[in-house]
Amino acid sequence: MNRPEGRVRDLALSLPAGALPAYIYDLAALATHAAAVRAALPPLVELYYAAKANPEPRILAALAPHTDGFEVSSGGELAHVAAAVPGHPLAFGGPGKTPAEMAAALDRGVGRFHVESTHELRTLAHLAAARRDRQGPVLVLLRFNLTVPSGLLAGGALAMGGRPSPFGLDPAEADTAVRMLADGSCPHLELAGVHAHLASGLAAPELAAVAAAVAGWAAALADRHGLTFRELNVGGGMHVDYADPAARFDWAGYGAALARVARAHPGLRLRIEPGRALTAYCGWYATEVLDVKRSHGEDFAVVRGGTHHLRTPAARGHDQPCAVLPVAGWPFPWPRPEGGSGPVTFAGQLCTPKDVLARAVPAAGIRAGDRVVFALAGAYAWNISHHDFLMHPHPGVHFVGGQDTPGPGAAAPES
Ligand SMILES: Cc1ncc(COP(=O)(O)O)c(C=O)c1O
Incomplete structure (x- = not known):
């Protein structure tokens, strides 16, 4: 499932370009998944959530009814989790x-x-x-x-x-x-x-x-x-x-x-005390293709954002699963940059060859202005990333399947 559906897809397409990149968390999907995990475990096994995977307060709150407590690994996490889900057992x-x-x-x-x-x-x-x-x-x-x-x-x-x-x-x-x-x-x-x-x-x-x-x-x-x-x-x-x-x-x-x-x-x-396997699936990193170019025979799509927001693929050395959502309009009077029929490498905006989100993606004909949504971005993603390298704006944070309110890192849409 690397193709977003429903409200995640709608939001990825409807957010103005200036409000991208954005993290979109599906809280309903998270709650359903956590409930299924809980149901698969014998009642005598306690389920704690390792908050380090994603300590976003609304994620902690969505997990709380399905978990017996939270594992925290620093004084900072401890204070944060205690404030986000007061009264829940903590293990330090x-x-x-x-x-x-x-x-x-x-x-x-x-x-x-x-x-x-x-x-x-x-x-x-x-x-x-x-x-x-x-x-x-x-x-x-x-x-x-x-x-x-x-x-x-x-x-x-x-x-x-x-x-x-x-x-x-x-x-x-x-x-x-x-x-x-x-x-x-x-x-x-x-x-x-x-x-x-x-x-x-x-x-x-x-x-x-x-x-x-x-x-x-x-x-x-x-x-x-x-x-x-x-x-x-x-x-x-x-x-x-x-x-x-x-x-x-x-x-x-x-x-x-x-x-x-x-x-x-x-x-x-x-x-x-799982972390990744509880929250990875509920998070999506949505962005826009800024440019498409051919370099030494290979196609590259440069997206808004990159591994300073979603470090997971760089940290683990994998390709982050993603889907391209084509966008029809092109606001400039010159031809739209477009990829060929072969695979594409998705790179970010950082001045380092390590800023690659996914390689060899079959995305024939991808164009600047298309949207790209990276899946499995709900764990060890935003919170393990080097946010301020190159001083790009932080991504917006949106929630679906709950009340959609922008988080503290939400970027203002371009006017
Ligand atoms: C002590 C401890 N418990 C739990 C976890 C969560 O691991 P995972 O996210 O792979 O489930 C970690 C991750 O580093 C950990 O260090």
């Missing part, structure tokens, strides 16, 4: 948490931390001990960089574990970290269990096998210390296929596999 994860961020999280009453190192554990214990007014202990999930059976992470686009990395604790430190929490030296912290987000971009069978392996490892760790873990967070990382936008992660298969993991570990609450 991510590497390099500063003491000030952890103290602010404790002040806000955040009750669950994914701890990444023994130093972080000591800092949290110290900060929690200083807060005598706090109700109840702070729950800790120790994040581990586990080795899982070889090959399981190989399909992932972004492996964060299973090899040397700055993420989580090394498994060799597991007994030390558990002892620190179990021997009474961190009295205000309570060890709830283990967290492991090892890779992004895995298919359901691999991700399910990782979850089973992590659960087995965590159970053995708990056994060694005569403990029972109550929680296991197996992270996000569900595959989004940018080459085949109609394909979907097998949520039903993954849900069934998680149910088997849960049955093998009674009393353990499983949690997942």
